[in-house]
Amino acid sequence: MSTAATGRSLGLLVCLQCRATVRALEVQYPRCPRCYAHIYPRKPHSLALTAALLVCAAVLYIPANLLPVMYTRTLFDDERDTIMSGVLTLMQSGSWPIAVLVFVASIVVPLLKIIALSVVVFSAWRGSERFRMQRSELFRMVEFIGRWSMLDVYAISLLVALVQIRSLAFVSVGPGALAFAAVVVLTQVAARTFDERLLWESPK
């Protein structure tokens, strides 16, 4: 494996926008000859950017789960729902498949995503040579599944738009929803700033 010919060893770059393989030139800001996108040997400041975004996401994950995401006012009572209490309400109303879906998409996936990306960034920083393929596949899975966490944000936005019968029932957004959406967006951006190729490089 150590003798594998790579783009770097052959002086080739790959354009991440149009996937053209091009010869690396000694200019300051190389651009792809086909689609004119900037091309880099590696995404610039990849590890630092991804790590910073992950720290933000991990901090915001706490208010996202503790603060209410939704307030419901009806004639009889006031309710404040966090993500978890929303899942429990769904569970009690008998729609447990939907409850499991929301639980996985809103609680499990963001947490696993933060952990998985941290593992990947940390091992790339150390230049670890073990389980490279598994880490590579883990990263691609995270990138693919992460988007589904937005599910609850959309559900809340629809409930807010629909349940506005002033005197009878009124739903409004809680501060937790903002933190939650920020977690999803930050982790999505973090996955995009991470350069997978760093997983395959040994420290010099």
Place this chain on the structure above:
Amino acid sequence: MSLVIVCPSCDLAHQAAVGPASWATRCARCRAPLQRPENGRIDTAVAIAVCALVLFFLSNAYPLVSIQYSGTTRDTTLLGAAMGLYSQGHAGLAALVFFTTIVGPFLQIACLMYLLIPLRLRREAPGQNTVFRLLAQLRPWTFVEVFMLGALVALVRLTAYARVIPGIALWSCGLLMFALAALTSRTTPGQFWRWVDGSRT
């Protein structure tokens, strides 16, 4: 004759046959998808784009769902979901929902039509490279399929309290989700640039 392609996921260099791949290939080292069979016709892609545009129009013109609750009826459109958040002072969240469910899909369809229709006529759209790069940046931020599942969750929550009537837009949005998926898989960057190269000869 062969050419070198470099895996964008692990930088391993591969030798590949010149010409379109006839089956999907994966990187020998990291198993990332490397090539897809690229024999799609541009006509099909244009047709799906037109179809997606019609569905997009329907999804926005009609109400998504209406609820009946002790004699009152209320309905909302796709835009209404974002506007509801905005009117409660959550401009950031509203912008996020607006962008990922309306602007994103629309720009994606519009960019593709702008690029593909001239290509079909063997011309190149002005600013083709810029529009192509915009499209590549937009793609990860289109969340129509996630929105559909979110809508399902919201409706299930509501059925406990009110009568829920799905609207035309809910169905067209469901179809739009499939149209966008078909469009994305048929207009991969590799395929797109092969069409461009084809129109130049």
